Amino acid sequence: MATYLEQLETPVPIVDLDRLAHNLDRMAAYATLNGLRLRPHVKTHKSPRIAAEQLRLGAVGLTCATLREAEVMSEVCNDIYVAYPPVGAARLERLARLPADVRLTVAADDIQSLDALGVAAMLGGRIIDVMIEADLGMHRVGVTSPQKAAAMALHLDRSSSLRFAGLQFYPGHIRSHVHEQADALAQLGRDISAYVDALTDVGCPPRVVSGGSTPAAWRMHEVPGVNEVRPGTYVYNDRTTAQIGACDWEDCALTVLATVVSVSVKGQAVIDAGTKALGREPLRAEGDGYGALLDHPEVIVSRLSEEHGILDVSQSSWRPRLGDQVRVVPNHVCIAVHLFDEVFGVRGDAVETRWPVAARGRASNLELETAPKRPRAV
Template structure:
């Protein structure tokens, strides 16, 4: 197979180990694993996760759900509010085709839209809880409890439980802070679920999710489900947080040096259109440059659209290959049409650019 740079390479053995490790953790804790497929957008990887024991998958957007369902994956959680008739009609189409679909709500408008579908038997929903990210969701407390009781009373909606994402863990400065966020995520969610149960509501699911916090929040008694995504690859941000080591990272960008305009500068053929411009969520400043390189004397200091600028000592010559663990694997995969696997296979990124 002729492979030209820049391209994405997956180490299959590392990928399999990462998948198995999280599946084994979930099994030991007695929690369901519902990995987030937005991290990879590749049906082959989703099927590997299911084969390893995942209960289903999570997606961010309906378009991802449509792609994954077309590939034979039936149990799908859309962890994103659906607003508008067009999206609700698409959700209905998935249900009509036999998809076991769970939706997310955090507002009366969202819940009423799903209820108006009048789907026979009702549509399963989880209520989004804000445990500190301050994005979507309601914080634990009276407003959340009142909303859940109201949702539970809708005739065509099946209230199944609570869901959160502790994405603020990406602002942490190291493992101790990640641990604290993860434990609080789990404990706050269990406390919120218990408060609802005391009011007579049946809460089947207490779902938490993020790769950094999965093994902390997932160890809290009462949590029923974890939804990590990035763990299949890991990346420079996860390494900086202490969640993974470089040797755990299964995804790399392979590039070529195309210019040496100065002694202390080399240019590679992977720029922002390959590596994205992500330097870590929340501006935490944990990462250096735009990835971990195969030589720690070098730093990928700048990106333009088609160029990456390397600086450092003993820089590689024109024609040399440079391997890069990206800062954030998820958008990098979304920018690629395909990935090259170490066993010689070529996998299409089937849900690439699926943003609606």
């Protein structure tokens, strides 16, 4: 028996399956046509089902932020990159316990962290590849000079359990419209060249130069030296991605289905999607609010409580009725997905499938000890 949106209890994330397929195909084609290795970040979807499709379309491996993501994605992929500093005994132990047949790469920006990582690799009986992360403008993590990167590469060259794999950066500071990124990308190219030259001068040329971020991904082929991209948001897209021109509004595949629960206050409507369904991240582009309606983008979620979202309908001729369902495009889709246990795949108003957000959360070490092991699907 068919299931339709009106039968779903809201709030709930729904994915337009046709838009999802288009987004996956588009990025895969872009990477192939421009000779870039595609290593998508799973932080957006956290789903082995979608990861397997990315791999089928040509991805060379997967990028993860958490150990939970790496553990779950090792079920479908044997080439995992943990793009997060490997600091802390618990994290290192868990890292080393990933399946032995998984080629494991991590990002690092500190020689001291390499020593602890090397011990963990030896105790785990494995070789771990290391990408040196450079801070090229985000000012979050990363070595701050080419000389520091070169010193780290030489340190890795002397290790018996670690292997220098290349250079990585995250251009998250580039948030301008896609058509206005030329100057920032040119500076990025100059900075990368300085790092590559320094590494080459000490006999450690990087075989991989990897850049992330959906907002800048579509122009990474213009940056000399870059041969890998790690976008994540592109699978679903969101309001920010659309606002900066990295996708069209019609490419927003994931929305949070919500129900209008009150229309008592003039000029607004209240939906049952609050911070626990949409998050509270401000728009990282021109505009305000915490989301907008897919079918009425002029209607924004102007305020949020935990379970209430306030729709500002003052700029729209549309007037919602009590019980209406609406589709909200969140400002930041990665946060919204992480707030739910499962996602529903739809075409039109028909629900065709559902899948768990399998890699959400952190999972305790005890859970890992007792969790059943499943064979890799692909």
